[in-house]
Amino acid sequence: MDLLQEALNSITPLDEKAMAKAKERQDQLTKPAGSLGVLEEISVQLAGIVGNVINDVGNKTVIVMAGDHGVVDEGVSAFPKEVTPQMVANFVNGGAAINVLSRHVGAKVVVVDVGVAVPIEDESVISRKVRSGTANFVKEPAMLREEAVKALETGIEIAYQQVDDGVNLLATGDMGIGNTTPSSAILVALTGRPVDGLVGRGTGIGNGDLDHKKKVITDAIDLLKPNKNDPIDVLAKIGGLEIGGLAGLIIGAAARRVPVVIDGFISGVAALIANRINPLCKGYMIASHVSVEPGHRLILEELGLKPMLHMDMRLGEGAGAVLAMGMVEAAAKIIKEMATFTEANISEKEEGK
Amino acid sequence: MDLLQEALNSITPLDEKAMAKAKERQDQLTKPAGSLGVLEEISVQLAGIVGNVINDVGNKTVIVMAGDHGVVDEGVSAFPKEVTPQMVANFVNGGAAINVLSRHVGAKVVVVDVGVAVPIEDESVISRKVRSGTANFVKEPAMLREEAVKALETGIEIAYQQVDDGVNLLATGDMGIGNTTPSSAILVALTGRPVDGLVGRGTGIGNGDLDHKKKVITDAIDLLKPNKNDPIDVLAKIGGLEIGGLAGLIIGAAARRVPVVIDGFISGVAALIANRINPLCKGYMIASHVSVEPGHRLILEELGLKPMLHMDMRLGEGAGAVLAMGMVEAAAKIIKEMATFTEANISEKEEGK
Numbered sequence: 001m002d003l004l005q006e007a008l009n010s011i012t013p014l015d016e017k018a019m020a021k022a023k024e025r026q027d028q029l030t031k032p033a034g035s036l037g038v039l040e041e042i043s044v045q046l047a048g049i050v051g052n053v054i055n056d057v058g059n060k061t062v063i064v065m066a067g068d069h070g071v072v073d074e075g076v077s078a079f080p081k082e083v084t085p086q087m088v089a090n091f092v093n094g095g096a097a098i099n100v101l102s103r104h105v106g107a108k109v110v111v112v113d114v115g116v117a118v119p120i121e122d123e124s125v126i127s128r129k130v131r132s133g134t135a136n137f138v139k140e141p142a143m144l145r146e147e148a149v150k151a152l153e154t155g156i157e158i159a160y161q162q163v164d165d166g167v168n169l170l171a172t173g174d175m176g177i178g179n180t181t182p183s184s185a186i187l188v189a190l191t192g193r194p195v196d197g198l199v200g201r202g203t204g205i206g207n208g209d210l211d212h213k214k215k216v217i218t219d220a221i222d223l224l225k226p227n228k229n230d231p232i233d234v235l236a237k238i239g240g241l242e243i244g245g246l247a248g249l250i251i252g253a254a255a256r257r258v259p260v261v262i263d264g265f266i267s268g269v270a271a272l273i274a275n276r277i278n279p280l281c282k283g284y285m286i287a288s289h290v291s292v293e294p295g296h297r298l299i300l301e302e303l304g305l306k307p308m309l310h311m312d313m314r315l316g317e318g319a320g321a322v323l324a325m326g327m328v329e330a331a332a333k334i335i336k337e338m339a340t341f342t343e344a345n346i347s348e349k350e351e352g353k
Numbered sequence: 354m355d356l357l358q359e360a361l362n363s364i365t366p367l368d369e370k371a372m373a374k375a376k377e378r379q380d381q382l383t384k385p386a387g388s389l390g391v392l393e394e395i396s397v398q399l400a401g402i403v404g405n406v407i408n409d410v411g412n413k414t415v416i417v418m419a420g421d422h423g424v425v426d427e428g429v430s431a432f433p434k435e436v437t438p439q440m441v442a443n444f445v446n447g448g449a450a451i452n453v454l455s456r457h458v459g460a461k462v463v464v465v466d467v468g469v470a471v472p473i474e475d476e477s478v479i480s481r482k483v484r485s486g487t488a489n490f491v492k493e494p495a496m497l498r499e500e501a502v503k504a505l506e507t508g509i510e511i512a513y514q515q516v517d518d519g520v521n522l523l524a525t526g527d528m529g530i531g532n533t534t535p536s537s538a539i540l541v542a543l544t545g546r547p548v549d550g551l552v553g554r555g556t557g558i559g560n561g562d563l564d565h566k567k568k569v570i571t572d573a574i575d576l577l578k579p580n581k582n583d584p585i586d587v588l589a590k591i592g593g594l595e596i597g598g599l600a601g602l603i604i605g606a607a608a609r610r611v612p613v614v615i616d617g618f619i620s621g622v623a624a625l626i627a628n629r630i631n632p633l634c635k636g637y638m639i640a641s642h643v644s645v646e647p648g649h650r651l652i653l654e655e656l657g658l659k660p661m662l663h664m665d666m667r668l669g670e671g672a673g674a675v676l677a678m679g680m681v682e683a684a685a686k687i688i689k690e691m692a693t694f695t696e697a698n699i700s701e702k703e704e705g706k
Contacts, residue, residue, distance in 0.1 A: 350431060
């Protein structure tokens with residue numbers, strides 16, 4: 001059996017017993033029941049994922065998957081294609097937002113080249129290039145189906161490696177100039193919704209370019225007719241390599257019962273693909289922020305995820321996800337370190353109130 | 354001149370030049386302009402507050418002001434009054450949510466007794482008791498005007514002491530069983546809005562008790578007729594000592610040009626009082642989370658504050674504020690540590706896009 005199928009088969013539902021125990025403990029801690037809101041919910045979810053009430057999620061890694069997009073030739077992005085490898089170099093040198101934020105929360109940054117168009121020589125980048133960028137999907141499929149599967153399996157392997165190295169909290173990050181175009185295209189194809197309201201400005205294109213971006217997406221879907229009931233077909237025809245890599249990372253995290261924090265729009269599309277392939281995946285996902293990209297809310301809705309951070313971010317890289325990792329760690333510490341009413345000798349809520 | 358007036362007179366508008374310089378630097382950093390959203394806005398605000406583009410906000414302290422409320426005799430709270438000193442002891446012992454979250458973000462917790470009903474002996478609590486709890490404001494004013502001023506001045510003094518000790522980021526926290534009742538009463542009095550839609554369940558009272566809580570507030574306002582144009586009159590008649598202490602803390606922070614992160618509903622009411630006394634205060638405030646208490650959104654709207662965290666919290670203690678302190682620190686690090694396009698040799702946005 002191949003790696004993808006093996007990973008998908010090994011994903012199980014969350015541990016309901018551990019979740020009930022975590023909920024019970026939360027209600028004994030010195031605070032009104034439920035008053036820590038999402039922090040309590042996350043601690044219960046972590047219990048369901050790991051199978052224990054008390055969990056350490058301090059070994060945190062954000063995986064930044066990088067890839068290029070042939071469709072950038074259509075003029076859909078505000079930045080030129082060479083920025084993808086330039087930003088990969090910036091990640092390696094520690095000067096990008098994801099580096100600063102990861103240092104701040106104590107997370108490791110792992111950069112994976114799944115499909116940058118040019119060679120990346122740097123040793124500290126994990127070299128797993130499936131192909132040198134996708135094809136321009138207005139003219140032909142972005143990649144072959146086998147390449148899409150390979151991107152997914154790359155993500156699974158990266159997840160497994162990280163977990164084997166002791167990582168207990170993963171986050172998704174992306175780098176790929178132009179990647180809001182394939183992401184929006186995937187969203188349109190998978191949901192069947194119109195491009196208006198789902199397609200946004202990415203790194204900041206103007207009105208005319210936005211209309212053009214919508215047309216590019218509509219034309220590509222008309223030409224290639226991706227099958228909405230086959231997420232891998234959609235990924236192959238109008239997707240991206242880093243999007244596939246991230247979907248695989250999420251599948252791998254779920255297979256190994258490790259929580260994975262989902263960044264913004266691009267990561268959200270990857271999460272949607274993972275969940276369409278196996279709907280048990282969403283139990284392992286923790287939403288971070290709600291992006292400015294208009295399609296993001298629809299994704300969160302379908303996945304039933306509530307983003308903690310409302311910070312008008314639209315960077316990608318995993319920037320929102322690493323900030324949310326700090327919140328997940330806080331949730332794990334709350335259930336571990338807070339005193340109970342009995343321990344602290346505190347009067348409980350009055351009956352009938 | 355008294356301390357309150359001196360502090361109010363020394364508050365100045367934000368430094369527009371420093372803010373323009375910070376904005377300019379943000380646009381040179383290796384990300385699409387504006388793509389870090391609120392993190393960028395905070396870095397600009399910090400520049401305006403401190404007067405420098407690069408700022409260290411790593412010396413973080415949350416001030417938890419504790420006080421009791423005579424109106425608890427009316428049965429407005431789900432928890433008995435003795436929980437206030439019990440929770441103060443929990444803070445001292447490090448077992449409360451605020452302790453866990455403050456350790457997580459590296460903030461110090463300072464607990465101030467501004468008006469707990471019973472004596473607090475613990476040395477690690479700053480003893481600044483203005484009076485032993487407020488009076489039951491359904492029957493008589495919660496406190497004298499001089500006591501309200503003393504509570505405000507206590508907060509100012511605490512802010513000054515902290516700043517003198519090197520603290521460069523403050524946060525507000527509260528502890529006081531029953532304090533959503535005076536807070537809601539203040540909000541109703543200051544805004545003239547009806548109780549419906551502004552008064553919430555606090556630590557978790559049922560429907561019948563919620564109606565009773567609204568009646569208590571309406572009766573108190575009818576009896577005492579607080580002057581909505583005189584925030585100190587409102588604070589004295591239907592307020593609380595910890596609420597006054599927190600309003601003073603905010604005034605003190607603004608007077609000393611130190612950013613102050615505002616927690617949830619109780620702290621929000623304190624921020625509203627501070628800002629009604631001197632509308633320059635709001636420039637120094639950073640919103641943290643949006644509370645479940647229904648009146649909180651109205652406060653944020655009047656202050657023009659955007660909460661970063663949407664986590665369904667309703668605990669108080671400063672729990673949301675310390676989590677947001679981590680975000681403020683992240684914002685300060687972004688503008689300090691990120692590489693510029695020139696430094697990283699990265700192509701900028703294409704013209705006309």
